[in-house]
Amino acid sequence: MTVDTTVTLAGVALKNPLMTASGTSGHGLELAPFFDLSILGAFVTKGVSMAPRAGNPPPRLQETPAGLLNAIGLENPGVEAFCAAALPGLATLGIPVVVNCFGEDPERTVAAVEALSRETAVTALELNVSCPNVKAGGIAFGTDPAVLRPLVEACRRATAKPLWVKLSPNVTSIVAMADAALQGGADALTCVNTLLGCDIDVKRRRFLPSPGRGGLSGPATLPVALLKVAEVHRAFPQAPIIGVGGIRRGEDALKYLLAGATAVQIGTAILVEPTAPVRILNELVELCEALGITRPADVIGAAHPGQS
Amino acid sequence: METDKSYELCRVRERAAPGGGLVSITVETTAPVAAPGQFAMLRGPWGDAPLLPRAISYRGAGPGWARFLFRTGGPGTDRLARLVPGDEVAVAGPLGNAFPPAKRPWLVAGGVGLPPLAFYQRRFGGTLFWGVPTASAAAGLAEKSWRLASDDGSLGVRGTVVDLVAASLGELVNDAMAPDAIMTCGPYPMMAALARLSAAREIPCFVSLEGKMACGIGVCCGCAHPATAGVYVHVCEKGPVFPAHEVVL
Numbered sequence: 343m344t345v346d347t348t349v350t351l352a353g354v355a356l357k358n359p360l361m362t363a364s365g366t367s368g369h370g371l372e373l374a375p376f377f378d379l380s381i382l383g384a385f386v387t388k389g390v391s392m393a394p395r396a397g398n399p400p401p402r403l404q405e406t407p408a409g410l411l412n413a414i415g416l417e418n419p420g421v422e423a424f425c426a427a428a429l430p431g432l433a434t435l436g437i438p439v440v441v442n443c444f445g446e447d448p449e450r451t452v453a454a455v456e457a458l459s460r461e462t463a464v465t466a467l468e469l470n471v472s473c474p475n476v477k478a479g480g481i482a483f484g485t486d487p488a489v490l491r492p493l494v495e496a497c498r499r500a501t502a503k504p505l506w507v508k509l510s511p512n513v514t515s516i517v518a519m520a521d522a523a524l525q526g527g528a529d530a531l532t533c534v535n536t537l538l539g540c541d542i543d544v545k546r547r548r549f550l551p552s553p554g555r556g557g558l559s560g561p562a563t564l565p566v567a568l569l570k571v572a573e574v575h576r577a578f579p580q581a582p583i584i585g586v587g588g589i590r591r592g593e594d595a596l597k598y599l600l601a602g603a604t605a606v607q608i609g610t611a612i613l614v615e616p617t618a619p620v621r622i623l624n625e626l627v628e629l630c631e632a633l634g635i636t637r638p639a640d641v642i643g644a645a646h647p648g649q650s
Numbered sequence: 651m652e653t654d655k656s657y658e659l660c661r662v663r664e665r666a667a668p669g670g671g672l673v674s675i676t677v678e679t680t681a682p683v684a685a686p687g688q689f690a691m692l693r694g695p696w697g698d699a700p701l702l703p704r705a706i707s708y709r710g711a712g713p714g715w716a717r718f719l720f721r722t723g724g725p726g727t728d729r730l731a732r733l734v735p736g737d738e739v740a741v742a743g744p745l746g747n748a749f750p751p752a753k754r755p756w757l758v759a760g761g762v763g764l765p766p767l768a769f770y771q772r773r774f775g776g777t778l779f780w781g782v783p784t785a786s787a788a789a790g791l792a793e794k795s796w797r798l799a800s801d802d803g804s805l806g807v808r809g810t811v812v813d814l815v816a817a818s819l820g821e822l823v824n825d826a827m828a829p830d831a832i833m834t835c836g837p838y839p840m841m842a843a844l845a846r847l848s849a850a851r852e853i854p855c856f857v858s859l860e861g862k863m864a865c866g867i868g869v870c871c872g873c874a875h876p877a878t879a880g881v882y883v884h885v886c887e888k889g890p891v892f893p894a895h896e897v898v899l
Contacts, residue, residue, distance in 0.1 A: 343667070365870070366865075366869060366870060366871040368868060372867065372868045372869045373869060374655070374869070375654060375655045375656070375867075376655065376657050376742070376867070386875075388869075388871070396881050397871060397873075397874060397882060399874070400861070400862065400873075400875060400876075400882075401862050402862075402871070402872045402873075402874055403862050403863070403864050403872040403873075404868075405700060405701055405702050406701075407699050408698040408699045408701055409701060410701060410702065410864060412864070412870070412872060414870070414871045414872060414874075417871045417874070417882075441717055484836075556790050560696075560701050561698045562702070579875050590698070610701070610864075612701065612865070612869065613864045613865040613869070613870050614693065614701060614702060614703060615657070615693075615703075615740065616657045616742055616865070616867055617657050
């Protein structure tokens with residue numbers, strides 16, 4: 343049995359549903375020594391902003407049970423250096439290149455979107471709305487629908503490229519955020535960013551990582567992220583969703599598809615095992631063969647009653 | 651000195667636990683031969699916890715094999731210590747840069763900072779100094795040519811390895827015998843003291859940093875360390891070996 347792994351995500355054709363997750367695969371070809379990146383459905387970069395950012399002081403990382411807390415602080419070289427140094431290499435891969443971007447306020451967010459939209463090597467933009475808005479007391483854009491919608495609208499006006507919005511799970515209702523992003527003109531929704539959490543060094547009586555909290559990723563987050571995908575799909579069955587959170591096996595990827603995701607992102611698994619996407623893709627194909635699924639695209643959302 | 655990186659499942663060929671909480675494992679590998687100072691990310695088949703691979707310095711390497719020496723005591727190193735010959739362990743390496751070449755290097759190790767410097771001496775020569783708390787912490791690993799210091803005097807001279815290096819510098823009868831570089835790996839206060847000592851004598855000093863890492867391969871930006879230039883360096887990407895004056899110790 344041959345499995346047709348192709349999917350179409352908001353107009354972007356992917357040869358398979360697997361892509362890297364922002365923040366876990368570098369800005370350019372850092373992973374290229376380990377595997378052929380062109381096997382991916384798409385490559386998603388670490389987030390970039392208009393101006394370079396040095397990031398947070400150490401410790402930026404804290405390992406937790408089956409998880410990882412990070413507080414990198416959005417370190418990045420800035421749009422200009424990214425476009426000069428990293429983008430040309432990504433353009434040679436021959437797969438869609440998705441640039442994750444953000445700004446410290448609405449103006450700088452739009453400026454980043456505009457600047458990246460001028461680059462032909464950029465296939466689509468993924469907007470990180472989990473970063474703090476310095477003009478609104480540091481509250482993340484993605485936690486208030488009344489803030490999120492105009493931000494997405496402004497970005498929508500600033501680009502003709504596909505615009506994905508990466509939603510935060512740290513909200514009361516992710517459906518309300520998904521609604522705001524879609525109303526604002528998002529083409530697809532990435533569900534979800536990391537879960538806020540913290541650890542404590544009992545000897546020094548200090549919170550970890552260094553800012554006192556961080557974003558939790560890894561296998562521990564899978565059930566939470568999977569439910570968010572399911573909730574968004576249930577509310578907006580037509581909205582293309584990219585599922586992300588704790589995927590480390592082909593079976594995990596298939597679960598996200600069944601929950602309603604069209605594609606998935608591999609994140610922390612790459613930190614643990616740099617070649618993880620190769621194995622996960624093989625496992626996904628083998629599992630589809632075993633389950634008689636000739637086209638994974640046909641089972642998107644199939645776990646929801648009435649859709650199988 | 652830097653080599654290509656690879657990721658592979660390696661077969662454990664030998665394991666030794668000489669004592670003092672130290673464990674050595676030797677693996678079969680097809681990766682490029684590591685240089686002294688480089689490290690690898692090691693992880694065994696133990697499920698989702700602990701999640702991350704561990705950054706471990708090479709103690710030795712040759713065509714087809716690599717040896718790692720580490721101290722147990724954490725959830726990852728304790729698991730690695732349980733590997734036995736025949737087991738598989740995932741190894742990403744060789745990673746990072748290496749200690750630079752020198753004509754008459756002094757190699758100064760503190761505690762479990764020994765592996766990269768013992769590896770360096772084996773391959774290129776140099777004078778090795780090793781400081782340990784007690785003779786039992788050295789686990790019989792000290793070689794005859796090494797100059798040793800211990801806190802309680804049970805191995806080598808009593809005192810710190812920094813005191814030993816300072817005394818040895820003072821005993822030099824002429825400049826031709828002086829080290830042309832000091833390379834060090836160990837606790838940060840020890841490396842900071844050596845950096846000051848080296849700077850006072852205008853001897854280049856190279857330190858090997860231990861950053862908390864997730865990936866070890868330059869993608870997560872987690873192992874940031876303060877640089878004297880006022881920003882951060884990533885230990886896995888630009889290091890782990892740095893000229894001492896470039897980093898805050």
